[in-house]
Amino acid sequence: MIRRAPRSLGEHAPILFPALMLVVFFVIPFGLMIAVSVARRIPGGFYEPDLVFANYERFLSAFFGGVLSFSLELAALVAVVAVGIGFPFTYRLARLPRAAQVRWLVFLLSILSLSEVIIGFAWSTLLSRTAGITNLLVAVGLMAEPQSLSPSFGALLAGMVYQAFPYTVLVLYPALARLDPALVEASRTLGASPLKAFFTVVVPAQRNTIVATLIMAFVFALGSYLLPQLLGRPQHWTLSVLITDQAIYQSNMPFAAAMAVFLVLVSLALVGLSLLFGRKEEA
Amino acid sequence: MLRWLNSLMAGLIGLVLAAPILVVAGVSLNAKRSLDFPPKGLSLSWYAEIFTDPGWRGALIASLVVAAASAALAVAIAFPLAWFIWRWRAPWARAFEVLGMAPFILPPVITALGFLSFWSTFGQYGEPWTVVVSHAVFFVTLPLVTLSLGFGAVDRSFVEAASTMGADDRTVLRTVVMPLVRPYMISGFAFAFVLSLNEYIVAYMVAGFTLETLPIKIFNALRYGYTPTMAAVTVLFVLLTAAVFGLIARFGDLPRLLGAWIKQD
Known part of the structure; x- marks a missing residue:
């Protein structure tokens, strides 16, 4: 079997089906969304093809600016906390015996695949008055009576970090599992304490991985669409929630599409940036 | 210390x-x-209610059917693509690989909104089968990644040996390559299955008003107050998810699937 460029139609045939599916069901919907974003809205939930930028002009409103800056700040905070805890954790994880690593990975993957609905429900239960952790504090005498901790900004942050943490660990895992152990051994031989070796050898060596992971976790957190509704108050709604709200409940598809196009541009720019950092690591 | x-x-x-x-x-x-x-x-009556209450049972069955069908379709899209890229020298085909990765990296609400515009433009909005196609494209990334790893791990000298002995592409695929990549194919299916089972936003935007999957059912029920049945469904989902990943770990190489290998060259 020689690996050369395919020539005949028969040799090209296998890629026809996947290519068709991806173009019809991803590229075309994407293009349609862009078309809808410049469509003109007709009151009553419909829109007709046009080339107006009224939907984009609404970005300039103070309300939109508030939602956008809150979304970005929240995503940044979630990314920093998740990577801050996730990096040392993953470093240790990658050095555990294989069987223990597999157990942790199964656990983390299970949490990562949980529906946002389930995470939101579980956290609001954990923070509720009847079943929540405040009951524990009452039991040990630290609190007079149980109270509800959700909805609040703290609850939202906890839920989002919970959701982003397994993702962060799994993004960091390949890089940290492949880290050359000789690097740390050398610094230990030269007399560095394990902590010093971690901060002066491992962290600087993985600087680009850390930046790339921060960006990936940031984009991941930007995508959270249910937790702000379930664990936060209306002022904690993010761009993703606003898009869903406009598309489904306000029946304003053009505005929702315009915000989605904007979110795509922000995400693509960030992912591009993270690939750039990731590539430096390889070199 | x-x-x-x-x-x-x-x-x-x-x-x-x-x-x-x-x-x-x-x-x-x-x-x-x-x-x-x-x-x-x-x-344990709340667990029994999942199976006896027609609403919850219907949602459970809808979720399982959608997840199985869309995971199968995702593998059907990913397999020929990953094989083609591995078999032929065709750098342009990488563009389709990137297309397959994109929905997974972008915020999910974007893909969901794209599908909503698409299905409503073509008058299919609300049809239950559109959820299957939408999930298959949304999660095609997972079998694509596992299968690319799988094909990458095939020792090309086996393939050369087979073709020197006169096996054509089809025979090589069936007798040499397929048995080697099967575990990766199964893991890809399992990943897509579990994520489809838990997916909310795409299913909701595409057919939320006609087809109630379990996550949609839980969210709708949340508005009318919390019941222990939701807790029971959640536990069932966690167990199901952990069981699927446990099986992948048991029969496959999980650390390797997640990218933890030492570079050979």
């Missing part, structure tokens, strides 16, 4: 990760229709 601190950190993280699930599991055992923890009285 440091070792002890490390174990403490891992233990704490494990506890925080498990805490919401444990509380929900406790709540699901309440005897009365209340969300108390620790549970007041013990009862």
Whole structure:
């Protein structure tokens, strides 16, 4: 079997089906969304093809600016906390015996695949008055009576970090599992304490991985669409929630599409940036 | 000292990760229709309700059917693509690989909105089968990644040996390549299955008003107040998810699937 460029139609045939599916069901919907974003809205939930930028002009409103800056700040905070805890954790994880690593990975993957609905429900239960952790504090005498901790900004942050943490660990895992152990051994031989070796050898060596992971976790957190509704108050709604709200409940598809196009541009720019950092690591 | 601190950190993280699930599991055992923890009285009736109540049972079946069908379709899209890229020297085909990765990296609401515009433009909005196609394209990334790893791991000298002995492409694929990549194909299917089972936003935007999958059912039920049945469904989902990943770990190489290999060259 020689690996050369395919020539005949028969040799090209296998890629026809996947290519068709991806173009019809991803590229075309994407293009349609862009078309809808410049469509003109007709009151009553419909829109007709046009080339107006009224939907984009609404970005300039103070309300939109508030939602956008809150979304970005929240995503940044979630990314920093998740990577801050996730990096040392993953470093240790990658050095555990294989069987223990597999157990942790199964656990983390299970949490990562949980529906946002389930995470939101579980956290609001954990923070509720009847079943929540405040009951524990009452039991040990630290609190007079149980109270509800959700909805609040703290609850939202906890839920989002919970959701982003397994993702962060799994993004960091390949890089940290492949880290050359000789690097740390050398610094230990030269007399560095394990902590010093971690901060002066491992962290600087993985600087680009850390930046790339921060960006990936940031984009991941930007995508959270249910937790702000379930664990936060209306002022904690993010761009993703606003898009869903406009598309489904306000029946304003053009505005929702315009915000989605904007979110795509922000995400693509960030992912591009993270690939750039990731590539430096390889070199 | 440091070792002890490390174990403490891992233990704490494990506890925080498990805490919401444990509380929900406790709540699901309440005897009365209340969300108390620790549970007041013990009862498994909320678990029984998932299977006896037509609403919950219907949602469970809808979720399982959508997940199985869309995971199968995702593998059917990913397999020929990954094989083609591995078999031929065709750099342009990488563009389709990138297309397959994109929906997974972008915020999910974007893909969901794209599908909503697409299906409503073509008058199919609300048709249950559109969820299957949408999920298959949304999650095609997973089998694509596992299968690319699988093909990458095939020793090309086996393939050369087979073709020197006169096997054509089809025979090589069937007798040499297929048995080697099968575990990766199964893992890709399992990943897509589990994620489709838990997916909310795409299913909701595409057919939320006509087809109630379990996550949609839970969210709709949340608006009318919390019941222990939701807790029972959550526990069932967690167990199902953990069982699927446990099986992948049992029959496949999980650390390798997640990218932890030492570079050979």
